[in-house]
Amino acid sequence: MMTLPMAAATAFFFLALLVAVSTVLAAIVEHTFVVRQMHMQHLCKDTLVTVVNGQFPGPAVEATEGDTVVVHVINQSPYGITIHWHGVKQRLTCWADGAGMITQCPIQPNTAFTYRFTVAGQEGTLWWHAHVASLRATLHGILIIRPKSGSYPFQKPHMDVPIIIGEWWQKDLTEVEKGYLNSNDNDPAAAAINGKLGDLYNCSGVVENSYVLEVERGKTYMLRLVNAALFSEYYYKVAGHRFTVVGVDANYVKPYDTDVLAIAPGETMDVLMVADAPPCRYNMVALSIQAPAPDPQIQTFVSRGLVRYKNVAVNRTRVCSEQALTPKMPDRHDTATTFFFHGNLTGSLPPGHQSLLRQVRDRVDERLFITLGQGSICKGGNQEGSCKRGGSNESMLVAYMNNVSFHLSEKTVSLLEARWHRRNTTTINVTVEELPGRPARVFNFTDLALIPLIPGGKGEELEPTRKATTVRRFAHNATVEVVFQSTAALQSDSNPMHVHGHDFFVLAQGKGNYDAARDVGRYNLVDPPMKNTVQVPRLGWAAIRFVADNPGMWFMHCHFEYHIATGMATVFQVDDGPTLDTTLPPPPLDLPKCSHIKE
Numbered sequence: 001m002m003t004l005p006m007a008a009a010t011a012f013f014f015l016a017l018l019v020a021v022s023t024v025l026a027a028i029v030e031h032t033f034v035v036r037q038m039h040m041q042h043l044c045k046d047t048l049v050t051v052v053n054g055q056f057p058g059p060a061v062e063a064t065e066g067d068t069v070v071v072h073v074i075n076q077s078p079y080g081i082t083i084h085w086h087g088v089k090q091r092l093t094c095w096a097d098g099a100g101m102i103t104q105c106p107i108q109p110n111t112a113f114t115y116r117f118t119v120a121g122q123e124g125t126l127w128w129h130a131h132v133a134s135l136r137a138t139l140h141g142i143l144i145i146r147p148k149s150g151s152y153p154f155q156k157p158h159m160d161v162p163i164i165i166g167e168w169w170q171k172d173l174t175e176v177e178k179g180y181l182n183s184n185d186n187d188p189a190a191a192a193i194n195g196k197l198g199d200l201y202n203c204s205g206v207v208e209n210s211y212v213l214e215v216e217r218g219k220t221y222m223l224r225l226v227n228a229a230l231f232s233e234y235y236y237k238v239a240g241h242r243f244t245v246v247g248v249d250a251n252y253v254k255p256y257d258t259d260v261l262a263i264a265p266g267e268t269m270d271v272l273m274v275a276d277a278p279p280c281r282y283n284m285v286a287l288s289i290q291a292p293a294p295d296p297q298i299q300t301f302v303s304r305g306l307v308r309y310k311n312v313a314v315n316r317t318r319v320c321s322e323q324a325l326t327p328k329m330p331d332r333h334d335t336a337t338t339f340f341f342h343g344n345l346t347g348s349l350p351p352g353h354q355s356l357l358r359q360v361r362d363r364v365d366e367r368l369f370i371t372l373g374q375g376s377i378c379k380g381g382n383q384e385g386s387c388k389r390g391g392s393n394e395s396m397l398v399a400y401m402n403n404v405s406f407h408l409s410e411k412t413v414s415l416l417e418a419r420w421h422r423r424n425t426t427t428i429n430v431t432v433e434e435l436p437g438r439p440a441r442v443f444n445f446t447d448l449a450l451i452p453l454i455p456g457g458k459g460e461e462l463e464p465t466r467k468a469t470t471v472r473r474f475a476h477n478a479t480v481e482v483v484f485q486s487t488a489a490l491q492s493d494s495n496p497m498h499v500h501g502h503d504f505f506v507l508a509q510g511k512g513n514y515d516a517a518r519d520v521g522r523y524n525l526v527d528p529p530m531k532n533t534v535q536v537p538r539l540g541w542a543a544i545r546f547v548a549d550n551p552g553m554w555f556m557h558c559h560f561e562y563h564i565a566t567g568m569a570t571v572f573q574v575d576d577g578p579t580l581d582t583t584l585p586p587p588p589l590d591l592p593k594c595s596h597i598k599e
């Protein structure tokens with residue numbers, strides 16, 4: 001028989017063993033996401049929204065680097081749903097990438113699917129969102145990957161503070177999606193910070209709630225920003241405070257000091273903010289940015305929140321003003337501030353990435369030059385044919401890459417399944433085309449005279465565009481360089497380009513037309529930032545490089561919803577490698593089937 005102290009000692013020993021083992025072994029982070037419709041009231045209006053677990057934004061997924069994430073998605077909404085883990089590298093788990101009709105058929109109403117993947121080799125802030133139609137406007141949440149044993153390359157922050165910039169939509173999002181191609185009025189009703197519209201919005205005198213962050217003087221806060229908006233890039237400031245950017249897209253950057261952040265849809269950012277101001281109240285502001293006219297103008301969206309110090313001094317009136325301090329924001333048409341902000345970031349690479357950098361520095365196997373713009377296709381099946389353009393209703397506007405507008409005609413099988421079955425010789429034919437590696441013709445891409453969409457406008461002869469399911473195939477381990485050129489073709493927006501399944505180095509960005517002879521010399525091959533979304537500047541370009549080492553079918557697209565919905569997208573097909581651990585395993589058994597779809 002064991003004596004009491006002996007039993008206690010034994011118990012303690014096993015407890016200690018358990019702790020020791022769990023710090024070595026990666027954990028499983030498990031969630032159940034119930035997707036359901038719910039009524040929410042904002043701006044005097046009751047709106048039916050589709051959300052996860054009754055929350056907007058949805059639940060946070062918090063993991064430690066190396067963990068396995070398991071999410072059971074139970075779909076009780078009337079829509080087919082997928083969940084994409086934006087920025088997760090998904091090494092050998094392309095099946096869990098959640099890109100609708102690219103990697104899986106949507107999870108049909110009243111069915112379920114479990115996503116399983118690991119979060120390895122990346123630390124910081126990412127996010128998850130639905131990847132079907134525009135439903136991601138309300139189906140999204142943050143995904144935080146903390147370093148093992150809390151070892152940040154900077155002093156450990158006192159607290160994590162998610163700052164999710166989103167939009168509040170009062171329109172039916174599935175209708176909004178259809179409206180893009182008919183160019184209806186399709187704007188959100190408001191901007192939001194963490195689901196709160198903020199006190200600048202009111203309806204019949206009822207002021208909307210603001211997101212409030214309580215801080216303690218002297219402490220350092222880690223703001224984890226996500227831009228989950230469908231439409232706009234945002235500037236973000238907190239009055240009286242400065243920021244140190246330490247990470248972007250779950251990759252560390254050299255600490256960068258600034259008082260303004262610029263964040264495009266799809267981007268995420270880790271930012272330290274020291275609460276070092278007099279203990280008062282300070283407004284935080286998120287302001288939408290847009291290209292100036294003659295680009296079509298939409299309303300400006302501003303969401304305001306509050307930073308409030310705890311234990312405010314008794315005689316606060318002597319230190320603090322009556323009103324909370326408000327930051328002075330850049331102009332909403334200011335595209336220079338975001339250009340410099342993004343251009344100033346440099347990477348701080350963890351050891352494992354040095355060899356990647358060497359690989360992209362020493363060898364380029366594939367070079368793509370991709371123009372991003374808008375063109376038109378003829379309506380009514382007359383795709384290649386001639387029709388009136390320049391805004392005529394014989395044609396309709398689409399977005400493109402190299403004058404091909406991405407379009408999925410296949411409704412019965414995802415591209416990844418089609419590829420998988422082809423490899424296993426059951427024939428499933430999906431007609432795909434190779435994405436052209438250069439534009440069909442060279443013109444002055446950034447000529448402002450191309451913007452106006454008018455009969456006889458300068459851009460009219462450049463409009464003709466095709467629809468196709470484009471794919472670009474890469475051999476396993478190929479080093480790929482892509483130069484994205486934002487054009488002035490019928491609009492002059494910036495373009496936040498996102499690649500699934502791979503992070504890439506951003507080597508350079510510039511204004512005007514890319515010129516290899518001049519611009520290759522400006523590439524940063526020493527400490528480029530690593531990202532999954534690059535904000536390609538308005539009327540400018542950006543050059544990225546990555547190693548195509550993760551087999552699968554990976555969506556690559558602009559993260560402006562209007563652009564993705566109208567075709568500024570393609571798929572990178574990455575081949576299997578020679579070994580088992582470089583080969584995509586078979587699909588999970590519960591992968592949804594499209595045959596459930598009733599048309």
Ligand code: C2O
Pocket residue numbers: 084086099129131266498500555557559
């Ligand atoms: Cu967040 Cu395909 O993207």
